[in-house]
Amino acid sequence: xxxxxxxxxxxxxxxxxxxxxxxxxxxxxxxxxxxxxxxxxxxxxxxxxxxxxxxxxxxxxxxxxxxxxxxxxxxxxxxxxxxxxxxxxxxxxxxxxxxxxxxxxxxxxxxxxxxxxxxxxxxxxxxxxxxxxxxxxxxxxxxxxxxxxxxx
Amino acid sequence: xxxxxxxxxxxxxxxxxxxxxxxxxxxxxxxxxxxxxxxxxxxxxxxxxxxxxxxxxxxxxxxxxxxxxxxxxxxxxxxxxx
Numbered sequence: 001x002x003x004x005x006x007x008x009x010x011x012x013x014x015x016x017x018x019x020x021x022x023x024x025x026x027x028x029x030x031x032x033x034x035x036x037x038x039x040x041x042x043x044x045x046x047x048x049x050x051x052x053x054x055x056x057x058x059x060x061x062x063x064x065x066x067x068x069x070x071x072x073x074x075x076x077x078x079x080x081x082x083x084x085x086x087x088x089x090x091x092x093x094x095x096x097x098x099x100x101x102x103x104x105x106x107x108x109x110x111x112x113x114x115x116x117x118x119x120x121x122x123x124x125x126x127x128x129x130x131x132x133x134x135x136x137x138x139x140x141x142x143x144x145x146x147x148x149x150x151x152x
Numbered sequence: 153x154x155x156x157x158x159x160x161x162x163x164x165x166x167x168x169x170x171x172x173x174x175x176x177x178x179x180x181x182x183x184x185x186x187x188x189x190x191x192x193x194x195x196x197x198x199x200x201x202x203x204x205x206x207x208x209x210x211x212x213x214x215x216x217x218x219x220x221x222x223x224x225x226x227x228x229x230x231x232x233x234x
Contacts, residue, residue: 031234046233047161047226050210075233087234107234115207115226116233117162129163130232 003055004048006078014090018070025096027103031087033080038123042130044077044086047115051075058109062091066102069093073106075116086118154179154221156186160197162229164204167196177219183208184215186225200227 011028019026033042055073062071071091080086087110091103111132120128153176160168168190175189183206191198205228208217212228219225 044233045162047159047207047210047228050207050226051233053210111231111234113212113231114233115161115228115231117229118232119162129229131230132232133230 003052003073003075004046005074005076007076009074009076009085009088011085011088011090014072014074014088015092017072018090018092020070020092023068023070023092023094023099025094025099026090026092027096027099028091029087029089029103029107030085031107032085033082035082036120039082039120040123041079041081041121042086043079043119043121043127044075045117045119046075046077050115054113054115055110058106058113061109062102062105065105066091066093066098069098069102071102071106073110075110075114077116079121153177154181154219154223156181156219156221157224158186158190159224159226161226164197164200164227164229167199168194169196170194179219179221181219182215183213183217183219183225186219187215187227190227197227204228205230 059071069091073089075087089103089106091099093099118130120130155174155176157174159172165171175193177185177189207226207228209224
């Protein structure tokens with residue numbers, strides 16, 4: 001399975017991997033590059049071999065937790081322009097609760113565990129390495145998660 | 153003496169001036185010992201945090217993990233995937 005790609009993510013490819021007649025609920029999560037400040041795009045890089053191992057473990061964990069679900073993902077690398085997806089996760093299960101839960105589990109673990117980094121490209125030509133451990137200057141969050149420079 | 157491959161990523165690669173190399177460390181050695189050696193060999197990495205995230209042979213580990221000859225140690229900036 002090609003979990004890391006340098007091409008545009010095609011959601012229908014993920015749907016084809018998880019959907020089936022016995023799975024009546026499908027949940028798709030997309031993380032897209034947003035226009036924080038003067039960001040024009042984000043360059044994603046990875047420790048590919050380790051990332052692939054972690055992705056496999058995360059998906060295996062989801063399979064154990066929700067045995068009737070099917071979950072897959074793509075993470076895009078390289079320069080991604082505003083509005084395009086850096087990550088897509090698709091989860092299908094017999095019912096919606098498991099589909100939502102599995103999808104949520106995978107994106108949260110991806111955020112915590114994947115050795116992937118992003119460099120913001122600014123309109124003035126400068127670049128900034130994103131450090132989620134530092135609060136975002138414009139949208140501080142007491143939780144340190146959503147609203148920080150976590151991207152998706 | 154053991155030879156350990158080292159990998160740098162993102163901002164840490166900029167600090168080190170390279171993405172991969174190797175260092176020799178007296179064994180037995182820990183990941184922390186490898187990082188101390190890295191700081192000597194790659195002066196730019198002295199700007200690394202005191203206890204950076206590290207991976208040993210593709211798995212994230214604590215810095216007191218023992219390394220062996222031929223292992224690969226990677227220094228990981230704060231993760232920001234997704």
